[in-house]
Amino acid sequence: MNMMTKNLVESGFDVQRIRDDFPILSQQIRGKPLVFLDSAASAQKPRPVIDAMVNAMETQYANVHRGLHWMSERTTDAYEGTRDAVARLINAPSRDEIVFTKNTTEAINLVAYSYGRGIMRPGQAVVISEMEHHANLVPWQMLRDACGIELRVAPVTDAGELDMVGLEALLVDRKVGLVAITHMSNVLGTVVPAVRVAALAHEYGAKVLFDGSQAVVHRAVDVQAIDADFYVFTGHKLYGPTGIGVLWARRELLEAMPPFMGGGDMIGTVTFERSTWAEVPHKFEAGTPAIIEAIGLKAAIEYVEAIGFDAITAHEGRLTDHALARLSAIPGLRVLGAAQDRGGVFSFTMQGAHAHDIATLLDRQGIAVRAGNHCAEPLSRRLGVDSSARASTGIYTTEAEIDVLADTLLRVREFFT
Amino acid sequence: MNMMTKNLVESGFDVQRIRDDFPILSQQIRGKPLVFLDSAASAQKPRPVIDAMVNAMETQYANVHRGLHWMSERTTDAYEGTRDAVARLINAPSRDEIVFTKNTTEAINLVAYSYGRGIMRPGQAVVISEMEHHANLVPWQMLRDACGIELRVAPVTDAGELDMVGLEALLVDRKVGLVAITHMSNVLGTVVPAVRVAALAHEYGAKVLFDGSQAVVHRAVDVQAIDADFYVFTGHKLYGPTGIGVLWARRELLEAMPPFMGGGDMIGTVTFERSTWAEVPHKFEAGTPAIIEAIGLKAAIEYVEAIGFDAITAHEGRLTDHALARLSAIPGLRVLGAAQDRGGVFSFTMQGAHAHDIATLLDRQGIAVRAGNHCAEPLSRRLGVDSSARASTGIYTTEAEIDVLADTLLRVREFFT
Amino acid sequence: MFDDVRDLYSSEIRDHGRSPTHAKRPAGFDAAAKGDNPMCGDRVQVFVRRDGGRVAEAGFEARGCEITIASADLMCEAVSNQPIDRIRALSDQVAAMARTGHCDACDAALRRLHPLSAVHEYPSRVKCVTLPWHALLAALDGEKESTSE
Amino acid sequence: MFDDVRDLYSSEIRDHGRSPTHAKRPAGFDAAAKGDNPMCGDRVQVFVRRDGGRVAEAGFEARGCEITIASADLMCEAVSNQPIDRIRALSDQVAAMARTGHCDACDAALRRLHPLSAVHEYPSRVKCVTLPWHALLAALDGEKESTSE
């Protein structure tokens, strides 16, 4: 633990205080301190998130929206309070534009079904990029195959940045109804210039959706400043619970879109002949929502807001500089992507060592990294790698942990050569 | 509290011990002990469920399926373990037939999209009943309106039972592809004769889906004994977390059905041109699942199994007899439905008092009941009531609480007449 | 036993809730709209006869709780012979009063509605008070339906 | 530093993983199938030349980790000149060994494969061992693809 505690207090950002809020970080793996570098897959949960969920279940729980009694009224207030917190987090114009889903994946599928099948027309196209997570690829393939909507793929450069010229070329025929692009790559760490992408999409009459699954964790997001039309993210990467995600969309889009799933809570009146829909956002929230998870998500949002995105981004910048310096000094190691604007996600390959074997050896030292294609198989293909190992940081990650990783990788290299 | 603790120990079933497991039950509402009679909307959570979720978040958490490291492997084991628990609970032939969803509503929508749009053909029909929750009505309306599939409604008798003759009449033309019926009504408490319904459906070549949202809480369910094709339920009514539900279906159906949502974890290989799907059940679980919630659901299942459904059903039978005796003795009070086989759900109207006003007065005495149409608006219309109040029991409900309800209702009656 | 609900179930509200005087269609009404609260099954239909920029007379038909009926009845009383602009303002004031319990700039018309302010202690019942007003405004705006959730 | 992984990364496995001798298409092969592990990007293609009810020769092409390659190489070695029934049984035995670490009824052929049993301590790597076998059985069954998840 000595290594882990040195140098932790950085100016204005006390990473040790933050680590103390995450009970899991004091776990040992096979007698070694846990070095958790897999936050891009899912982040750990701070005490206030756990407490908020426990508190709801122990003192204030009932189903929401339909109850006239104390427990239900209080639970409804708590659940609905998360809409305000999310609206503030991403600077949405209205809390009524916040739709809760299970995760990013459901949010994108909702848009693909409801906007794609409900509003778009055969002959139109959807543009994605070469660096999409499968969540922002497969739903559009399914839309293509079901509805005759074309799927176009914007190229990324060798540096792992979105090729803006290539993107524009896909838009000029004005057939594109929607540009759906990641705001930050979960493989390369690339932060996409969202403002420029939105402006370009709008210039050619397309709407734009950003997959903010990674971005919202690492950057202050402002959907109005970006001029986005849709923005989606997932709670569990933002230090919140599993089982809850978010779709934000402009109100007029949500109002025009038909519902996705039918059931309780999303209806106006119901007869066997015909039902009417509830107002936005309830129209898109069928059934009992993830109540306890929404309450946890609010605590997570308040937690990161209390730290502040200036501090979070600065901390991550330091970690990124340090990680890139240390990793690139390892002979035979190739870090994928070299975007100007990048966050704390580092995928790499190592000559003579397969990513799985690397991950297994690291795991035996208590270091958790991911190996594979990171749910972005076409990107692996584009980069000419079969699989890579990926280390990713969270607000609790320290430079000392990066050193543990780099030092151990040097030994992994010896092992395999 | 005296009233609440008397007479709690019933033979072989120690309701006070059970109550002690539910932290929320010791809450006071405006100085009065909480009498929670709204479990049919959502049940309270016992300590082992809360602990399982906390334990996961504090000691053993990472994303599932894709990780080569300790945390991910252990979390995957825990998550996948819930499939075994669910398979055991409903006696499914295989754990691979258990699909996790957000709730019952998503499970039914999954079937409506994937089986309804993917397998059924225009001209075929779906049969529901007059006593369906909106969750088992609106998805079929949406299917009807999108795909030209007819929607037929089986009548219920004045006693609130499924009219089997009426049901058969809807099946004889053999156009019906699917019969989707509640296994237990959330308004009337009616338990539907599932074995007979399934046999009838199969006789005319239809598949059968049971909405087990209420049934699974109150009865031992055996999908093989019923000979069901689809069975769905929701975690939060079974003393588990929100954000998790279950679809069980026969393997050959799941294999034939196209996926519902696209994304990570549900794919085989992905290229921009074409993707292949993962094996059942993963094909239907796109994106990061409700991991912590699945872990909580397992604890909930183990909790009710430890009590045993014999004891649960016996306890509920005693409560039901007691409640019906006490409620029917209140002048002007009408209990909806009079099914032979019924569970602990009692909807009622009271002459001269509107359900809302009743609920508000009860709430001020700490008694939580629901008022309205209970997400079954067409059933209210069938029964000729605008709205009703509903008291519903859980494993923690006592006869003394029923007495508190009945005594207070007598005073409510005085208040309003 | 129910002393603590006497604020909401005051004698004025109970009278209007149980024996409303405006629960009928005014003769020669020229606008009408329904208001639905889908979560609970309440429904109010409001009918108005206009006279230039004023509501000459209003009436309603409803199924609903005592609070909804009392609110509808008090509303019909309050808007008779009132200019439509004034009615819109009143609707906002009633909604605010129902939410907060306060009656800002409480003039005579609003004072008559004041018993409804007790509903602010019962958050899920606030809609019962506002539903008739939604229907009234829908009628004045030429719509057929409104919902309150 | 990595003493505790020497069970899995034994010298046999490392040799087969780094310098496989069967990583090629046998001349005149008459069946082939791919095995994919979609979660990690591993892919093995297995080629067999049959001779009556036997596999005369097997080879493979793969991208994957050392464990996958070692397993593929050891497999090709083990199945050469074996009756197809025996190969099916062997496949089950290898899968069981990879899961449990035990080698029941461990005959000579299986003993050669025994170093792979260490993988049972590494649950998420078990698939690396079984993937080539899935592909082999797919090839023998006349299929083109198989997956291991």
Ligand SMILES: Cc1ncc(COP(=O)(O)O)c(C=O)c1O
């Ligand atoms: C019979 C029945 N079906 C379906 C549902 C919907 O469950 P959920 O809201 O969890 O999707 C409920 C409960 O609300 C129910 O009682």
Ligand SMILES: Cc1ncc(COP(=O)(O)O)c(C=O)c1O
């Ligand atoms: C960029 C990106 N998009 C989408 C997703 C999918 O998120 P989820 O699995 O929570 O739906 C992820 C994470 O897995 C991601 O990193």
